[in-house]
Amino acid sequence: MLWWWQRSQPASQALKLEGRMKTILIVDDKISLTRMLQDFLAAEGFRTIVADNGRNALYTARHSKPDLILLDLMMPEMDGYEFMHAYRQESHTPVMILTSRGGKENAVIGLEAGADDYVVKPFDLNELLARIRAILRRSELAPAPKTVLRFADLELDAESRLVHKNGEVLKFTPSEFAILERLMTYPNKVFSRLDLLECIEGGLSESLERTVDVHIRKIRMKIEDNPAQPRCLETVFGMGYRLVEP
Numbered sequence: 001m002l003w004w005w006q007r008s009q010p011a012s013q014a015l016k017l018e019g020r021m022k023t024i025l026i027v028d029d030k031i032s033l034t035r036m037l038q039d040f041l042a043a044e045g046f047r048t049i050v051a052d053n054g055r056n057a058l059y060t061a062r063h064s065k066p067d068l069i070l071l072d073l074m075m076p077e078m079d080g081y082e083f084m085h086a087y088r089q090e091s092h093t094p095v096m097i098l099t100s101r102g103g104k105e106n107a108v109i110g111l112e113a114g115a116d117d118y119v120v121k122p123f124d125l126n127e128l129l130a131r132i133r134a135i136l137r138r139s140e141l142a143p144a145p146k147t148v149l150r151f152a153d154l155e156l157d158a159e160s161r162l163v164h165k166n167g168e169v170l171k172f173t174p175s176e177f178a179i180l181e182r183l184m185t186y187p188n189k190v191f192s193r194l195d196l197l198e199c200i201e202g203g204l205s206e207s208l209e210r211t212v213d214v215h216i217r218k219i220r221m222k223i224e225d226n227p228a229q230p231r232c233l234e235t236v237f238g239m240g241y242r243l244v245e246p
Helices: 031-043 054-064 080-087 101-112 125-140 174-185 193-201 210-223
Strands: 023-027 047-051 068-072 095-100 117-121 148-151 154-157 162-165 168-170 233-236 240-243
Touching (some): 023 031, 023 054, 047 054, 054 068, 054 080, 068 080, 068 125, 080 095, 080 101, 095 125, 101 117, 101 210, 117 125, 125 174, 148 174, 154 174, 174 193, 174 210, 174 240, 193 210, 193 240
Parallel strands (some): 023 047, 023 068, 068 095, 095 117
Antiparallel strands (some): 148 154, 154 162, 162 168
């Protein structure tokens, strides 16, 4: 199996995010893959830690508090789905799924469980690096202070990264938050799937647009009174999505 790696950017770039070294937790039971990722990410300026199953990953994540998690789905003892279900109850740390070429449907299920993105094995390491940096940027870089968006019964505070509906706090992953923030910034404007994909992926247009559909479905489950018949987050046939007054 070939993993393509060609140094294209200086390692110091990873260290510029928030001015400190970022920690990435690699969760996979294949030793050869975890060692390769450790070597590559270390060369790019990241600190890495490793777990070989979901149970160990849960313990490690709780104590080491990584900035991002690379997660395989099929593992012994506790698989990636079980890990996501448990971990999302206590943390919104960005998670990127590592899946096999024939496992895209599994990756979509992982997105529904709260993951932020996925890559298909074997992957180009430079693409993986770009995706990691994009996720870290959108989860760590704070917006302008006191930026509060209001739409219908929703209130989004970009500084505190909180969303309220009728005073109740709603929990969103970084990707879900980024999409909702874009939609609330421009109410009634139609955004294509590609528009929203670029919003959360930093311009990686080759990613599957179905990723956006999964995030939209999750957002509807949180903001709509009846997600099966959405009144706010509207699908515009053949075009994309928009927020409209109910």
